[in-house]
Amino acid sequence: MKLEDWKNMRTKWTTARNDAGVAKGAVSGVKMGDTIDLIVKATPNGLTAVREAIGELLAKTKTYKKGIQQKSPELVKWIENNLEKPALKLDTACKETIDVLKKTGPVLENSVGKSYGMLRDLAYFAALNKKALKEQQDWYGLAKADIDKFAQAAQICAAAGPFLKIQATKIKVEVPAKQSPQAQYQGMATQLKGMHDCLLALSQTTTYTEYSNAVDKWRRSGYMPTAVDMQGFANHAAEVAKEQGAL
Numbered sequence: 001m002k003l004e005d006w007k008n009m010r011t012k013w014t015t016a017r018n019d020a021g022v023a024k025g026a027v028s029g030v031k032m033g034d035t036i037d038l039i040v041k042a043t044p045n046g047l048t049a050v051r052e053a054i055g056e057l058l059a060k061t062k063t064y065k066k067g068i069q070q071k072s073p074e075l076v077k078w079i080e081n082n083l084e085k086p087a088l089k090l091d092t093a094c095k096e097t098i099d100v101l102k103k104t105g106p107v108l109e110n111s112v113g114k115s116y117g118m119l120r121d122l123a124y125f126a127a128l129n130k131k132a133l134k135e136q137q138d139w140y141g142l143a144k145a146d147i148d149k150f151a152q153a154a155q156i157c158a159a160a161g162p163f164l165k166i167q168a169t170k171i172k173v174e175v176p177a178k179q180s181p182q183a184q185y186q187g188m189a190t191q192l193k194g195m196h197d198c199l200l201a202l203s204q205t206t207t208y209t210e211y212s213n214a215v216d217k218w219r220r221s222g223y224m225p226t227a228v229d230m231q232g233f234a235n236h237a238a239e240v241a242k243e244q245g246a247l
Contacts, residue, residue, distance in 0.1 A: 014033065039087075041053070054094075098245075101171075105234045109234035115153040116225065153199045154196045154200040157195045175243070179239075179244075202215070
């Protein structure tokens, strides 16, 4: 059952109660309709709020069932099948999704977010080119150690993309009208694939001209990574998690 499906649950409950011949307010202190609506009202506030609402619903259904057990066993069965079981399933889905949302940002921060720190920029390699020309040295000999770091960063991006795709498949429930974690993770994975290709291409350059031309090409493509981009993956994952009520 999706979160959206709970919008109609109060109506279904009222029909089931009436069909069973149980009066409104049959159990003192339990307003089942209002309790069901707690999930609907909690939904815009995110998954943690939904879990709290589910906990309250389950506490109320337990009390309500005891109060009508003798009068209407069939309504007790309806509550178990149509309220409690779906609520428990939704609670599990919320918990699993919250765990995924909490984990994703820190993993990206510790991998992609930190990888940019190992990379030198165009100005650094341009300065090496001037040094090489002035001292009649081989530019690649001076730059190789730093050029090789592009390959290391590319490997990090190559691992992060599939990680995000796997995380997307673990999302069991999403808050309506918010950024979809599944869609956002897939989009970031696509961006990381482009950055991987860019970094790999830079790692294969052996002259300053090749390097400079590669930078120009990948800047035009939109996949040339910047510090903001690399750190932005973790920030965006945290933003999505917060919107979904996981943080």
